[in-house]
Amino acid sequence: MRLALLLVSVMALTACGTVYRSSSVSPGLQNGTQVRVVSISAETVVQANRSAYSPKTLPAVFSLTAGTGEGVRSVGALPQPTYSAQLRPERLEVRLPPSIHPGPYRIGVGDVLVLTTPDAGALIPNPGVSSSLKTGRQAYTVQDDGAINIPSVGRVKLADLTIESAEAELFQRMVANQQDPTFSLEIAEFNSRRVSVGGAVAAPAVVPVTLTPLSLDAALAASGGVAVQDQDSASVRLYRNGSLYQIPLNELYSRPDLLKTRLLDGDSVFVDTEYELGKAQAFFEQQIALVAARQQAQQAALLELQTEVSLRRAQLTEARSNYQAQVALGADKNDYVYLTGELREQGRFALPFERRAVLADALLANTRGFSVQSADISQVYVLRASTDPREFGAVTAWHLDARNAANFALMTRFELRPDDVIFVAQQPITKWNRAVSQILPSLINVSRVAVD
Known part of the structure; x- marks a missing residue:
């Protein structure tokens, strides 16, 4: 008799809802809020996605790189030497450079x-x-x-x-x-590969090496030609990779093959009018000093660029870290969607930057999703308040019936908006189970007291 009374009491309390009253979505006017329920279909998804929305963009610091894009600064022009001719007749022997064919032109710095x-x-x-x-x-x-x-x-x-x-x-x-x-x-x-020409020429110059092989006669012509009074005592000296070669001027003009001697990048040509090598040596030493100065300047410029890039990278890292700390502490102004009802995890879902999130992102991301024991997958809602001032308090409940697995495809197309609320209702049996779990302990205690 007592057990029957207990069961009748449980059923009565559950039926009248005095023990547990779950949330639900009801169309019509509810406590001053006008609720409109719209089923999610291929057509209504298009309608829902028409609402104006632009995803927030990441701060500009996340799209910047440490490189300035300007590259290494130019070394700048280095001084060019000037020379005057001196006469001292002497016969010189012929010492020719080896024949070299370096291949096709290769692009260099300054080109x-x-x-x-x-x-x-x-x-x-x-x-x-x-x-x-x-x-x-x-x-x-x-x-x-x-x-x-x-x-x-x-x-x-x-x-x-x-x-x-x-x-x-x-x-x-x-x-x-x-x-x-x-x-x-x-x-x-062509600015990267050059040959220096000095000495007894009309205009000492730096002659570029181009796609066309540079020959000795072309280099002398580019410098205005040889300017000597006595060819018997004059010679052309060629400095290449630490070796010194010389061609007497008489020999040069009497043999066309010598005029076509091929010059290479870094060669120094000096037209000398004396037998002693002092003047030519000074020219070559100065050329070597200019090359060393240029290399040192380039190394300094590269070091300066590396330092600048390192400082810039540190600034970017600090700025990004500060922003990420603001996000972690909740100081950001991000957009959120809120999840409630019969889900494995309730809370909020941050809308991503620079792209639009869909219903599937919020429901299926990480540990979220339907509660297998209690969720009614036929009652999935996206509650969206109207942004029209004339419809203040109006809410549209976009309803998805997920019992048909084909409707899960609509979840990947339904776009979310800031402050949307995703709600999943409970199964009817869940109401009964929860009511029993709350009432039964109290009734058992009452029964024990009555027995005693």
């Missing part, structure tokens, strides 16, 4: 490359770098680190490459950066 593309706006030249006036042609100087900087492609190292190899490297980089790989490459200015 100006012209990149021609079908679209003139596709590639933007570096600030301060000369540009061709023709449409679609942009000029880039090979900087001291051996690279050119193309804003739409990035830094591409071309030093020590032939034209063909450089074109292949640019092709690969353009394809990797999704740029049109249609282009042509040429060298507009």
Whole structure:
């Protein structure tokens, strides 16, 4: 008799809802809030996604890099020596340099490359770098680190490459950066490989080595020609890689093969009018000193760039760390979606930066998801308050019936908005189980007292 009374009491209390009253979504006017229930379908997803929304972007510091994009600063012009001729007749022996064929021209620091593309706006030249006036042609100087900087492609190292190899490297980089790989490459200015000419010439100069092999007669012509009064005592001295060669001027002009002696990058040519080597030695020493000064300046510039990049990287790291600390402490102004109801984990879901999240992201991310024991997957709702001032208090409940597995595809297309509330109702049996779990201990205690 007592057990029957207990069961009747449990059923009565559960039916009237005095023990546990769960949340539910009911259409119509509820406590001043107008609730409209709309089933989620392929058509209504389009309607829901029409609401204006722009995802927040990450702070600009996350898109910056430590490189300045300007490369190593230029060393600058170094002083050029001046020389005067002195006469002292003496006969000299012929000492010829070995025949060398270094192969095709290789791009070097200081060369100006012209990149021609079908679209003139596709590639933007570096600030301060000369540009061709023709449409679609942009000029880039090979900087001291051996690279050119193309804003739409990035830094591409071309030093020590032939034209063909450089074109292949640019092709690969353009394809990797999704740029049109249609282009042509040429060298507009040859500044990296040079031969110094001094002594008894009309105009001492530094002659560039170009695609066309540089011969001795061409180098002398570029310096205004030989200016001596007595060819019998004059000679051309050539300094190369620590070795000194000489050709008497009479021999030079009597043998065409000597005029075509090929010069290499770094050679120093000195037209001497005396037998003693003092003057030529001074010229060569000065050339060596200029090369050493240039190398030291380049090393200093590289060290300066490395220091600048390190400081810049430290600043970026600190700024990013500060922002991440603000996010961890809740000081950020992020957008959230709130999850409640029969889920394994209730809480809030932060909408991502720079992209739009969908319903599947919030429900299935990490440990979230339906509670297998208690969730009614036919009653999944996205509650969204109206942003129209004329509809203040109105709520649209977008309803998804997940009993049909095909509707899970709609979860990947339904976009979330800030302050959306995702609610999953409980199963009817869950109400009964919870009521029994709350009432039964009390009734058992009452029964024990009655028995006693």
